[in-house]
Amino acid sequence: xxxxxxxxxxxxxxxxxxxxxxxxxxxxxxxxxxxxxxxxxxxxxxxxxxxxxxxxxxxxxxxxxxxxxxxxxxxxxxxxxxxxxxxxxxxxxxxxxxxxxxxxxxxxxxxxxxxxxxxxxxxxxxxxxxxxxxxxxxxxxxxxxxxxxxxxxxxxxxxxxxxxxxxxxxxxxxxxxxxxxxxxxxxxxxxxxxxxxxxxxxxxxxxxxxxxxxxxxxxxxxxxxxxxxxxxxxxxxxxxxxxxxxxxxxxxxxxxxxxxxxxxxxxxxxxxxxxxxxxxxxxxxxxxxxxxxxxxxxxxxxxxxxxxxxxxxxxxxxxxxxxxxxxxxxxxxxxxxxxxxxxxxxxxxxxxxxxxxxxxxxxxxxxxxxxxxxxxxxxxxxxxxxxxxxxxxxxxxxxxxxxxxxxxxxxxxxxxxxxxxxxxxxxx
Amino acid sequence: xxxxxxxxxxxxxxxxxxxxxxxxxxxxxxxxxxxxxxxxxxxxx
Numbered sequence: 001x002x003x004x005x006x007x008x009x010x011x012x013x014x015x016x017x018x019x020x021x022x023x024x025x026x027x028x029x030x031x032x033x034x035x036x037x038x039x040x041x042x043x044x045x046x047x048x049x050x051x052x053x054x055x056x057x058x059x060x061x062x063x064x065x066x067x068x069x070x071x072x073x074x075x076x077x078x079x080x081x082x083x084x085x086x087x088x089x090x091x092x093x094x095x096x097x098x099x100x101x102x103x104x105x106x107x108x109x110x111x112x113x114x115x116x117x118x119x120x121x122x123x124x125x126x127x128x129x130x131x132x133x134x135x136x137x138x139x140x141x142x143x144x145x146x147x148x149x150x151x152x153x154x155x156x157x158x159x160x161x162x163x164x165x166x167x168x169x170x171x172x173x174x175x176x177x178x179x180x181x182x183x184x185x186x187x188x189x190x191x192x193x194x195x196x197x198x199x200x201x202x203x204x205x206x207x208x209x210x211x212x213x214x215x216x217x218x219x220x221x222x223x224x225x226x227x228x229x230x231x232x233x234x235x236x237x238x239x240x241x242x243x244x245x246x247x248x249x250x251x252x253x254x255x256x257x258x259x260x261x262x263x264x265x266x267x268x269x270x271x272x273x274x275x276x277x278x279x280x281x282x283x284x285x286x287x288x289x290x291x292x293x294x295x296x297x298x299x300x301x302x303x304x305x306x307x308x309x310x311x312x313x314x315x316x317x318x319x320x321x322x323x324x325x326x327x328x329x330x331x332x333x334x335x336x337x338x339x340x341x342x343x344x345x346x347x348x349x350x351x352x353x354x355x356x357x358x359x360x361x362x363x364x365x366x367x368x369x370x371x372x373x374x375x376x377x378x379x380x381x382x383x384x385x386x387x388x389x390x391x392x393x394x395x396x397x398x399x400x401x402x403x404x405x406x407x408x409x410x411x412x413x414x415x416x417x418x419x420x421x422x423x424x425x426x427x428x
Numbered sequence: 429x430x431x432x433x434x435x436x437x438x439x440x441x442x443x444x445x446x447x448x449x450x451x452x453x454x455x456x457x458x459x460x461x462x463x464x465x466x467x468x469x470x471x472x473x
Contacts, residue, residue: 240430247437251444258448295451355451391448393455398444405433 045170082218093169127230154186294388
């Protein structure tokens with residue numbers, strides 16, 4: 001046999017032996033049939049009838065522990081076989097374990113192969129780990145922080161106590177529900193290092209995370225799907241920046257190109273002295289010629305103090321009389337209250353019209369203003385018309401949409417890690 | 429995921445460039461009501 005057993009058993013190597021046939025004997029407690037699958041290696045076994053724990057190494061089949069609590073079924077039954085890591089394993093026993101307070105529970109299945117020894121298949125909240133005992137010494141075992149073991153850098157994960165609350169099947173040590181070990185966990189996903197210590201020994205085991213579907217397929221049995229992060233599960237949310245990075249560069253290049261080829265031409269600018277006499281009148285700009293299709297930006301400015309201005313506008317093609325409506329509202333208020341000076345609104349605004357066809361245009365403006373309702377000095381209102389203006393808002397929206405991808409990926413990654421660290425560790 | 433990201437990124441960039449080179453602002457299109465038609469526009473219909 002080339003491997004040693006793992007978990008909380010004694011650390012002595014298991015002697016090699018040829019595969020034997022299962023042996024049965026009568027339970028000294030209830031007379032029920034007890035089957036030994038790892039004959040010659042098992043030290044203890046439970047009766048499948050009364051669940052008493054029997055010392056099978058003792059010729060008198062001493063009862064280690066009388067009938068435990070009610071029989072507990074496992075997701076994978078004793079005797080089930082599966083091929084994991086290219087080795088055929090048989091489940092010979094399982095035990096339920098929990099941390100000190102009992103908040104965190106898991107199941108450890110003992111797997112046996114007559115040529116390869118033992119492994120533990122650990123299930124915790126739907127996550128599976130195949131665990132093997134390390135033969136080599138890990139000097140830093142038990143230390144908090146990062147440690148090196150078996151050629152990997154492990155991060156300290158948690159420490160506490162592991163209690164065995166239920167055992168079934170056979171084991172190569174005298175298993176008991178009285179077993180309590182101090183446990184220190186380290187992770188290097190998909191690997192996990194477990195250091196178990198009791199008064200007699202220190203056992204260091206290394207586990208590798210297994211996909212639940214692979215375990216279910218291997219044992220040909222339905223298993224529950226994990227709903228949260230596993231302790232040694234590889235974080236599936238990798239922020240892949242390459243695609244988004246290329247897209248950001250492409251969008252920036254396209255934006256710069258559109259800036260370079262935009263005419264951004266001022267085709268008309270006029271200042272109107274608005275008075276109360278202009279109420280109900282329609283103001284008109286001069287005509288201007290557009291030689292090709294392009295958008296139109298109307299920029300409005302007025303020096304308003306605690307006043308408002310609304311401009312109902314129409315860009316009119318004088319050849320076809322086609323009109324393109326636009327509306328601009330300005331308001332600017334300021335004052336002082338108990339919180340100090342305040343100000344809201346502004347004196348400038350722009351409105352963008354979608355592309356209009358080539359032609360000769362003029363802008364008609366129908367103003368409405370606060371000054372129409374009160375005696376006031378003339379209000380200068382400037383209206384500037386630009387043609388084929390570059391647009392930044394599209395680029396900014398594109399950047400927001402593109403950068404949202406790595407941002408969401410990063411958030412999901414962080415939430416996964418939070419979930420891992422919340423439930424994986426053994427409570428102190 | 430990477431393929432989905434590629435399709436998504438391509439859609440975003442193509443939509444942006446199509447809007448830019450044709451002179452449309454997506455924000456203005458989404459707002460839709462920037463050009464409230466009132467008296468002066470009714471007059472010219």
